[in-house]
Amino acid sequence: MRNVWHIYRREIGTFFTTPMAYVVMTLFTIIANVFFYVRTTQFVQEYANATLMAQMRGMPPDMNFNATELIVAFMFYQMGVVLLFLVPMLTMRLFAEENQMGTIELLLTCPVRDIEVILGKFLAALSVCAVVFAISIVYPLWLSFQTALETGPILTGYLGLLLLASAFVGIGIFFSSITENQIVAGALTFATLLFLWLLAALVQTNTVESGLTEFLSSASIILRFQNFAQGVVNLGDALYYLSVTGFALFLTVNVLDSKVH
Amino acid sequence: MWVNILGIVAVFSAAVGLATKYLGLDVDSPLWVIVPLAAAAILGLVWLVFNAKNIVRLATSRSARYGVNLFALSLIVGFIIVMVNVVITGKRIQWDTTQNRRFSLAPQSLQVVSALDGDVMVTAISRGDLATDSDLFATLFARQMDLYRSASGRVNYRVVSARRNPEAVRDLPNPMEGNIYVTMGDRTVQVESYREITDLEEKITRAIIAVTREEQKGAYIVTRRGEDIFTPNEQTGFSFSELRRGLESEQFTVHTLNLTESPEVPDDCQVLIIADPEYSFGDTDLAALASHINRGGQVFACIDVEPLLDGLADTALVDFFGQFGIQVGKDVVVERSAALSFTQGLVDQVSFNFDAVNLSESSDITKDLINPVSFYLARSVSAAPTLPPGVDAELLISASRNSWAEADLDRFRQGQVTPGNDPIATAAPVAQLFTVDVNEHPAVFTPATMPGAMPLGTVTIVSSPEDAAVPPAPEPMPVSDTPPDMGLSMDEIPEPGGAVDEGHDHSEDDGHDHGEDAVAAAAASPEDAAGETATAPPARLLVIGDATVLYDPLMIPGRGGNRDFVLNAMNYLAADTDLIAIRPRDSLNTGFELSALQARLLLVILIAMPVLTAMSGVIVAVRRRRLA
Structure with missing residues (x-):
């Protein structure tokens, strides 16, 4: 674990002493803030309209305006979409840069195991994602001053985001390990994540009774996230993300191992 | 070179063929699948023949053997991971953290499926073509049915395509896309259309109830002239359509009953609903009601305060129920609460529209209710201090x-807010007009003594109607301004499940009735409840002090506790206790409004966030450059 810690510190230092992490955080907050502002004002407007209509009828609004579901859960989805673009930026250099500069041989001949190198880099990239998520706590915090929010769905939403990010980072690290070119690593990561994301669209355009659709549905990375965003922790969904992460890291170990051999 | 081009064309052809076959593309001829796949096979074979030497050389190299080993290992690990995922996902172990557990099966659904004594198959028909909402429906349907299946091994489901598999839907009635059917044995019930997928659980549970129960329960709603009470009233916008929908979902057949035309309650009426605040019961009406009760019929009566406020005499029905120990007050229930005002701080308010949160924990009707029951301008309903023989109350x-x-109705009227010419205020008389600041009207609404919780409802179970001496119709009496003798002090509040002690002085002379404001109360004869020699089954009379409780806006699924309370009460009255539970619910309402200042503040925060992170990056970059 000590080796993991050393590599983690080195990678975190690289992230936060270069503009990379700040660029990612700034882009993330700009995009997410736009989503939040638009969604919140839309919610307030619709609620005001419904209240006005209800007053005219002399009864409470007959629509469900749940801020946790309609704003916070919506934001979790959007943060997931933003991650799709940001994670490749974070992970593309992790091994590709080492491959390109030739420092990978140095790293692999050090008295550290491959898995320790991978875990150190993985946890560092995941930590940057966690910092980005921490910034987004402003949204539920601000909303909690306006109305009563449900704590459970907020916690599960962040848990889901962390699991989603870990799967993304795992895939990103794998593609970074197989190439020397950072752009290629980033593009492959983005293409793969986009494919896993768009499986949800394929599910909706397919015959639901075919076995293929059932498979696509269970493999879709976004459909698995729905439960977390809504406040439901499903063991199968959590296992799916951990499996994707674990399998991607397992493949990365094999790639590094093949370089040694 | 040309051989490799052939290989690429082979891969492309294979992709086209497979995509056409498996992605559900709408093609007229099977040749769209066969031709590309055949071309891919031929071209691939050509590529293999011309690259045989290279393939053999690569396959026998050291790196190739290592790569094959790694590939095989990865396949094995991947297969194990997929298998573990399939098993765990199939178990559907999950925790619903939402406040009202809206993504779990409702207690009533659990109760219904756990009581199944046969296998139930739920079938959804999907079109299975290009992107349609029916496919989204099927996804939601499958998610919902997974919950049912994990709750009971007797429930199974399938999604079939009427186009691709017409045989599978042949025996279903009216097999159209988006339809859902529940089948048990040789009985099949159709669930409502997919177009309203928001109440999916309620619809499916309703269909399961329908397919497992053959008998129907008759519910009759008394009307003045046989008018249509299921479409919104032109003036108020109210109707009983949600009440009917809810009752029908629990195997009631709902009818209207015009006692003027047919002065008898039909024999198939198990529960008679009285909920028209403006209906004045006459002699023949009361005779029909008495006859219904005498034969063990059930009554759900909502006696509204509006006739009193309009100066109408409603004493006939009130006195009639009085014979059974139910005291309906000539008053208005006033709820007092503290509210935060931005200009005045904490202010003391009174309101006549309130959520009744004191629910009996011993009654089957209310003990499992999660949400309070909303009342809009209610009068008190409580058990009499001394109940007639053969009558019990809860x-x-x-x-x-x-x-x-508040029994002094003149003072109540003085406290009304005048709507003026504001059209919105004029159209909103119930929710808006009766909230008055106590500090501004101290003489009107301040109670003389410490306030108490006023009783709002009583269920009276008359096990021996003959013992209770069902009365002839009383003579109508004019409304009196004299403070009534119905109020109960805190010590006199009837405890759930029993009558109030006899011999207690219940009179009050201050015009205020304190105690738990009674909006719903029930009565029963102990000896008849024990099943002794009663000639008629027990009659249950449930009386609540507000008719608005049954109207549409408050009966919408998932909105407060009114729907659960009313449907529980109806099932209780119809002695169908298996269906007394909490029904599926929707989301919580936590809407809010933003002032202009708050909106600007939000904008400032949202602009400041990326500016701060960008500035942090600039500072780090500058420091790094200086150090370099």
């Missing part, structure tokens, strides 16, 4: 301990 619902029943 308090169901009361307002908070800060409430009281």
Whole structure:
């Protein structure tokens, strides 16, 4: 674990002493803030309209305006979409840069195991994602001053985001390990994540009774996230993300191992 | 070179063929699948023949053997991971953290499926073509049915395509896309259309109830002239359509009953609903009601305060129920609460529209209710201090301990807010007009003594109607301004499940009735409840002090506790206790409004966030450059 810690510190230092992490955080907050502002004002407007209509009828609004579901859960989805673009930026250099500069041989001949190198880099990239998520706590915090929010769905939403990010980072690290070119690593990561994301669209355009659709549905990375965003922790969904992460890291170990051999 | 081009063309052809076959593309001829796949096979074979030497050389190299080993290992690990995922996902172990557990099966659904004594198959028909909402429906349907299947091994489901598999839907009635059917044995019930997928659980549970129960329960709603009470009233916008929908979902057949035309309650009426605040019961009406009760019929009566406020005499029905020990107050229940005002700080308010949170924990009707029952301008309903022989009573619902029943209606009228010419205010008389600041009207609404929780409802179970001496119709009496003798002090509040002690002085002379504001109360004869020699089955009379409780806006699924309370009460009255539970619910309502200042503040925060992170990056970059 000590080796993991050393590599983690080195990678975190690289992230936060270069503009990379700040660029990612700034882009993330700009995009997410736009989503939040638009969604919140839309919610307030619709609620005001419904209240006005209800007053005219002399009864409470007959629509469900749940801020946790309609704003916070919506934001979790959007943060997931933003991650799709940001994670490749974070992970593309992790091994590709080492491959390109030739420092990978140095790293692999050090008295550290491959898995320790991978875990150190993985946890560092995941930590940057966690910092980005921490910034987004402003949204539920601000909303909690306006109305009563449900704590459970907020916690599960962040848990889901962390699991989603870990799967993304795992895939990103794998593609970074197989190439020397950072752009290629980033593009492959983005293409793969986009494919896993768009499986949800394929599910909706397919015959639901075919076995293929059932498979696509269970493999879709976004459909698995729905439960977390809504406040439901499903063991199968959590296992799916951990499996994707674990399998991607397992493949990365094999790639590094093949370089040694 | 040309051989490799052939290989690429082979891969492309294979992709086209497979995509056409498996992605559900709408093609007229099977040749769209066969031709590309055949071309891919031929071209691939050519590529293999011309690259045989290279393939053999690569396959026998050291790196190739290592790569094959790694590939095989990865396949094995991947297969194990997929298998573990399939098993765990199939178990559907999950935790619903939402406040009202809206993504779990409702207690009623669990109760219904756990009581199944046969296998139930739920079938959804999907079109299975290009992107349609029917496919989204099928996804939601499958998610919902997974919950049912994990709750009971007797429930199974399938999604079939009427186009691709017409045989599978041949025996279903009206097999159209988006339809859902519940089948048990040789009985099949159709669920409502997919177009309203928001109440999917309620619809499916309703269909399961329908397919497992053949008998129907008759519910009759008394009307003045046989008018249509299921479409919104032109003036008020109210109707009983949600009440009917809810009752029908629980195997009631709902009818209207015009007692003027047919002065008898039909024999198939198990529960008679009286909920028209403006209906004045005459002699023949009361005789029909008495006859219904005499034969063990059930009554759900909502006696509204509006006739009193309009100066109408409603004493006939009130006195009629009085014979059974139910006291309907000539008053208005007033709820007192503190509210935060931005200009005045904490202010003391009174309101006549309130959520009754004191629910009896001993009654089957109310003990599992999660949400309070909303009342809009209610009068008190409580058990009499001395019940007639053969009658028992149970308090169901009361307002908070800060409430009281204002019996001086003149003073009540003085406290009304005048709507003026504002059209919105004029159209909103119930929710808006009766909230008055106590500090501004101290003489009108301040209770004389410490307030108490006024009883709001009583269920009276008359096990021996003949013992209770069902009365002839009383003579109508004019409304009196004299403070009535119905109020109960805190010590006199009837405890749930029993009658109030006899010999207690219940009179009050201050015009206020304190105690748990009774909005719903029930009565029963102990000896008949024990099943002794009664000639008629027990009659249950459930009386609540507000008719608005049954109207549409408050009966919408998932909105407060009214729907659960009313449907539980109806099932209780119809002695169908298996269906007394909490029904599926929707989301919580936590809407809010933003002032202009708050909106600007939000904008400032949202702009400041990326500016701060960008500035942090600039500072780091500058420091790094200086150090370099």
